[in-house]
Amino acid sequence: HFAKVTRVPGDPILSLMEAYRLDSNPARLDLGVGVYKDAQGLTPIPRAVKLAEQRLIDVEQTKTYIGGHGDAAFGTLLSQLVLGADSALLAEQRAGATQTPGGTGALRLAGDFIRHCLPGRGIWLSDPTWPIHETLFAEAGLKVGHYPYVGADNRLDVEAMIAALTHLPKGDVVLLHACCHNPTGFDLTPRDWKRVLEVVKARELLPLIDFAYQGFGDGLVEDAWAVRLFATELPELLITSSCSKNFGLYRERTGALIVCAGDAEKLVDIRSQLASIARNLWSTPPAHGAAVVAQILGDDELKGLWLDELEGMRLRVASLRRGLVEALAPHGLSERFAHVAEQRGMFSYTGLSPLQVQRLREEFSVYMVGSGRANVAGLDASRLEQLADAIARVCVN
Numbered sequence: 001h002f003a004k005v006t007r008v009p010g011d012p013i014l015s016l017m018e019a020y021r022l023d024s025n026p027a028r029l030d031l032g033v034g035v036y037k038d039a040q041g042l043t044p045i046p047r048a049v050k051l052a053e054q055r056l057i058d059v060e061q062t063k064t065y066i067g068g069h070g071d072a073a074f075g076t077l078l079s080q081l082v083l084g085a086d087s088a089l090l091a092e093q094r095a096g097a098t099q100t101p102g103g104t105g106a107l108r109l110a111g112d113f114i115r116h117c118l119p120g121r122g123i124w125l126s127d128p129t130w131p132i133h134e135t136l137f138a139e140a141g142l143k144v145g146h147y148p149y150v151g152a153d154n155r156l157d158v159e160a161m162i163a164a165l166t167h168l169p170k171g172d173v174v175l176l177h178a179c180c181h182n183p184t185g186f187d188l189t190p191r192d193w194k195r196v197l198e199v200v201k202a203r204e205l206l207p208l209i210d211f212a213y214q215g216f217g218d219g220l221v222e223d224a225w226a227v228r229l230f231a232t233e234l235p236e237l238l239i240t241s242s243c244s245k246n247f248g249l250y251r252e253r254t255g256a257l258i259v260c261a262g263d264a265e266k267l268v269d270i271r272s273q274l275a276s277i278a279r280n281l282w283s284t285p286p287a288h289g290a291a292v293v294a295q296i297l298g299d300d301e302l303k304g305l306w307l308d309e310l311e312g313m314r315l316r317v318a319s320l321r322r323g324l325v326e327a328l329a330p331h332g333l334s335e336r337f338a339h340v341a342e343q344r345g346m347f348s349y350t351g352l353s354p355l356q357v358q359r360l361r362e363e364f365s366v367y368m369v370g371s372g373r374a375n376v377a378g379l380d381a382s383r384l385e386q387l388a389d390a391i392a393r394v395c396v397n
């Protein structure tokens with residue numbers, strides 16, 4: 001049976017992690033993997049999560065399945081976090097969340113929904129984008145295309161993006177990163193978002209907004225600005241929300257697909273399809289992470305604690321971004337790398353070439369992805385000079 005099964009290459013980021021693990025240099029620096037790290041290089045469990053888990057141990061009565069849309073309290077509270085507690089859409093029952101295994105599950109559910117219910121629609125991704133977007137939508141059977149986003153000069157090219165969107169087939173789906181663009185860190189300004197919105201309206205495109213880093217950019221509410229603008233201005237919208245980073249719940253696989261529809265009746269139709277599609281993907285979602293999130297968001301004390309912890313993560317990354325640019329100043333490189341402080345979220349397209357990335361790894365034990373993407377959260381304030389020195393060395397010769 002298996003004789004003809006061939007081997008596929010592993011995820012390049014995971015093999016980078018393995019190479020890092022095997023590196024015996026005490027000065028090694030892991031800027032590869034896409035998880036938040038604290039100053040000790042750990043990915044901590046937020047205290048709010050620990051406390052919520054302790055409560056759940058006491059109150060949980062059963063492990064029987066949860067429904068196809070998942071934990072109802074989680075769905076309501078997460079929708080409020082994304083759309084705003086005062087959202088008219090929620091009051092009018094025009095928006096609803098379907099709990100999924102992480103943001104990835106939400107993307108896959110959206111992909112299958114598009115293929116089943118909106119046949120013939122292509123999906124358009126930013127160039128570059130998170131590599132899993134490329135493969136996931138292709139696996140879901142969609143035709144995948146690209147619009148320009150960051151050019152060869154390592155700058156956000158909004159003009160090229162808008163020009164490309166203007167020529168997309170009417171009705172196609174356009175995937176947008178709500179904030180903290182992965183892998184580049186380059187986000188649209190409010191003015192850019194408004195221009196994108198105009199094209200979306202003119203071409204009758206369906207936006208699918210990937211919201212995997214709420215709270216890591218400019219703040220929990222600030223990061224939702226574009227999502228809420230689109231939800232207010234457009235009758236229909238798909239949003240994928242992940243609790244992996246902002247709640248530190250990565251392995252608990254916690255996320256949701258939030259659908260905004262023209263009216264409450266249509267939302268019920270769409271949700272019936274989503275439950276049916278999900279039944280064939282994972283049947284019902286994992287319960288624990290969503291129960292934790294519901295505990296936190298439903299309790300003022302836990303929510304307050306979580307907000308502080310999230311803000312701590314956000315500020316740490318922002319200060320590392322500024323710190324790196326400052327550390328590069330003595331090398332005369334602060335202008336060349338000024339974008340690092342302007343980008344948002346954990347990732348930075350540094351603009352370093354594949355050769356420079358390779359030299360950083362081989363000569364200085366600095367691990368980042370071949371594209372020049374660095375996870376800024378992998379840094380620590382005491383090692384900024386070390387990194388700046390290494391960057392300067394590979395930049396001059």
Ligand code: PMP
Nearest residue numbers: 102103104130182210212242244
């Ligand atoms: N979208 C983007 C842009 C991401 O970077 C990630 C996480 N790497 C996800 C979605 C999905 O995250 P998860 O499935 O772990 O919730």
